[in-house]
Structure formats: structure tokens, C-alpha cells
Amino acid sequence: MRDAACHVAPSGAVGAAPAPVLAAARGLAFEAGGRRLVDGIDLEIREGRRTVIMGANGAGKSLLLRLLHGLIRPSAGTVLWQGRPLDRAARRAQAMVFQRPVMLRRSVRANLRFALAVRGLSGPERAERERAALASARLEELARRPARVLSGGEQQRLAVARALACEPELLLLDEPTASLDPASTMAIEEQLAEAHARGVTLVLVTHDLGQARRIGDDLVFLHAGRVAEQGDAARVLEAPRSEAARAWLSGRIYLGPPPLRPV
Numbered sequence: 001m002r003d004a005a006c007h008v009a010p011s012g013a014v015g016a017a018p019a020p021v022l023a024a025a026r027g028l029a030f031e032a033g034g035r036r037l038v039d040g041i042d043l044e045i046r047e048g049r050r051t052v053i054m055g056a057n058g059a060g061k062s063l064l065l066r067l068l069h070g071l072i073r074p075s076a077g078t079v080l081w082q083g084r085p086l087d088r089a090a091r092r093a094q095a096m097v098f099q100r101p102v103m104l105r106r107s108v109r110a111n112l113r114f115a116l117a118v119r120g121l122s123g124p125e126r127a128e129r130e131r132a133a134l135a136s137a138r139l140e141e142l143a144r145r146p147a148r149v150l151s152g153g154e155q156q157r158l159a160v161a162r163a164l165a166c167e168p169e170l171l172l173l174d175e176p177t178a179s180l181d182p183a184s185t186m187a188i189e190e191q192l193a194e195a196h197a198r199g200v201t202l203v204l205v206t207h208d209l210g211q212a213r214r215i216g217d218d219l220v221f222l223h224a225g226r227v228a229e230q231g232d233a234a235r236v237l238e239a240p241r242s243e244a245a246r247a248w249l250s251g252r253i254y255l256g257p258p259p260l261r262p263v
């Protein structure tokens, strides 16, 4: 990942070649309502890394995630996937999990089946992925229950398992544990740890400092639609260099520049 002058090597990899860049943003901007909400973002997501995105409410974290996933089109700049502009095939190599799980009005099992059906898998392979997803979400006992009656934590475990069942190379998560209790949060983090161990690259938006410490390899701190700071997660959390990150991490309210730019 990089800002104006900062390239971040994978942590602990002194002298080792950095992992290849999987996804990148180049001069990424998004405008709406006469304001530039995301402004000039440059970053690189490296294969197998866990990147945490933090910043105050309204800093542009969700917009950045949506831009990276191709859900919204940038007003300027580009999202690259393995060095090429993001296209349909690249989007299929990604999955996204939202703060509020989006469940079909069907059973837990049918939600998994629906996600897998569009992937052109053989019957046995679909059945195996379905079994593995139910196990990783610890929902075997609830497989026949309507997904929408599950608790918030159960639904989010299902959402993560469903996204991972499609075997994405990159999983983007937008505050997946924001409304969950510590036990449910830990269950989601275990799913993410398993996925990471299998080589899935993770990008996670969170306000939870403990979670950022537990999960983050790299950290991108946004302020007013721009990257205020990025680097090794432990370093940014312990010794932030930007005033925006310093203020936020110490619980102060920072209203300093740059404001969201009118366009």
C-alpha cells in the first residue's frame, strides 16, 4: 500500500520480497451531492494480507469499500485488479460482507445453495462447500431454519460463511461485527482467521481498536475522504503520525483539514 511517500512492506518480512499486489486504487475519487466524498486515494492491497480501514463516521470507509468492489463507479481514478481495470471476472473473485447481513427469505441452507448455484459447480462440490460453510458458521443445527429469524450474530456468521463458500481471493467486510457482542465477534474473527490461513486476502472496516490490533497487518486511516495515514497496523495504532489518526485514536474530536471538498 502506498500514500504520497510511503510504501509498506508486509510486516515481519525484512528483506523479503513483498507479496504481489492483488487490488489497487489509483487517484480514486467519488463525488455525490456536489461534494467530493472520496478524494485522491492511492493504495495497494497485497495478496494474503489483512488490511484494516479506520476513520471517523463519514470519513468515506464504506464508499471506499464499495469502490474497490465495483459496486459504485469512481468519479475519477481507477480500481485495478492484478494490474488491470476491475471487470466482471475480477468482481467474481471478490466477495463482500455488510454490517447488516442481507439474507434471502429462505432457509439457512438455501441461502448457501443460492450463492453456490450461480458458480457453475458440480453437485458434489456444491454439497461439500455447503457442509463446510455450515460447519464454519456453526449453524449445522439451524440449517433448515429461515435465515431471517436467526439472531444478528448467527446471520452474520452465515453471511461470512456464504461469502467464503464462493472461495473469493479477496473478502471485503464493512463493520461486520459492529452490532455484535464479544462472543459473536470472536466467532466471526475465527472464521476470518481460517479464511486468512487458507490464503484469502482481507479488507476490513472497523471502529473496534481491539479488532484492528488482532486482525490488522496493514492499516489505512481515512479522514474526510482522504488517506490521512497508512502503514503497518501495529505502528499506526501505537505511534500514529498524522494528527487525524492521533486525535481519533486518543478519543479526541478532530475537525481539522482537509474538509470534504465541494466540486
Ligand SMILES: Nc1ncnc2c1ncn2[C@@H]1O[C@H](COP(=O)(O)OP(=O)(O)OP(=O)(O)O)[C@@H](O)[C@H]1O
Residues within 6 Å of the ligand: 032, 033, 037, 055, 056, 057, 058, 059, 060, 061, 062, 063, 064
Ligand atoms: N450516494 C451518496 N450521496 C451523497 N452522499 C453520500 C452518498 N454515499 C455516502 N455519502 C456521504 O459520504 C460520506 C462518507 O460516507 P461513508 O458511508 O463512506 O462513511 P463511513 O466512513 O463508512 O462512515 P460510518 O463510520 O458512519 O459508517 C458521508 O458523509 C455520507 O453521508
